[in-house]
Amino acid sequence: MSDIDLTDTTPDDVREEGVVDEVPPDQLAFDVGDFPGGLRGAVEAVLMVVDEPVTELALASALEVPVPDVETALAELEEGYAAQQRGFCLRNVGGGWRVYSRPEYAPVVSKFLLDGQQARLTQASLETLAVIAYRQPVSRSRVAAVRGVNVDGVIRTLLTRGLIEEVGTDEESTANLYGTTATFLERLGLQSLDDLPALAPYLPEVDVLDEIAESGRS
Template structure:
């Protein structure tokens, strides 16, 4: 009996004051609990708020679970939202893609969106970029060092520009030097209106051969 009493006292000490069946486990309080009807715009505005931050289509079940609303109510709200967007001639719409919903720009405004996205991308290439692109086009696959040897200047910045424009890409690595090889892309052919690289004008004979490029590059590092 003494041992049992000691155990009881020890448990009481750990629990401090109060009965042994109180305070052992506290139910977590959901500090994010809410009622969508308390918001000024109600359910439709709550759904809009979620759709504005998703990075991929979200299902009606996911929306219903997050907002604690029955799925049919969410589906009805989505239809109401899209009908309102169409009636107000908004530039965006709601679309169900791959089983999920997301806000997209309306197809009618594709020319506007395209112009905005491509703004600045149609700028003409500089002379340095054109020269570097020509070397890569006619001597591909070619390393950055070889291109620098032909042009006589550092081409790191120009290479980055051409990569960003999608005109060139990495096409392999030299096993001995581990140097990256570059070549032109299909987009390059599209921009020049060519089917294959064989359709390039006969400029190659005016460029140094690969072994000569290596010699020039080696002399430049000496």
């Protein structure tokens, strides 16, 4: 798999390798008023790590504050980004909030992504791609369970490169499931997934991954 002619040095790939698997319980207790940026800063921090729109209720629950306070913070952030002409904006899409790059910068973003497709993938990307290839369809949490680190950044990179794609949702957890694409097979010179080397027996079984993922959330 290391023969893929791509290079990737994206911050997401680098950052995800340094993610701490577990945070001590005593560090999970907080008061948003103690943070330098207060509630707005806390809301902003959460929005920077979500990969799909999040509701006011979900934010309020996570931050342990009233929903109206979260609504006010979101409105202030949205107005602030617009007034400062930032390269990103806050949008309410489908009943949830998420940070997006501003439409005006679409040419810049597109050029960056297209240029990035000529880069070589990092070891983190290759390992994540291998897990998806052998365990597809597989959810993000199961991939993270195998690798032992957060894989959000790498998943985004692989999606951008067109090497993986969403192939459905898990019936129980409703999590997105990922699989490899025709581009993946083409880049590796394979006719089908049956041509992959026999590495699957060395990966944990699905039931084991479920137990690992569940323990990581407890």
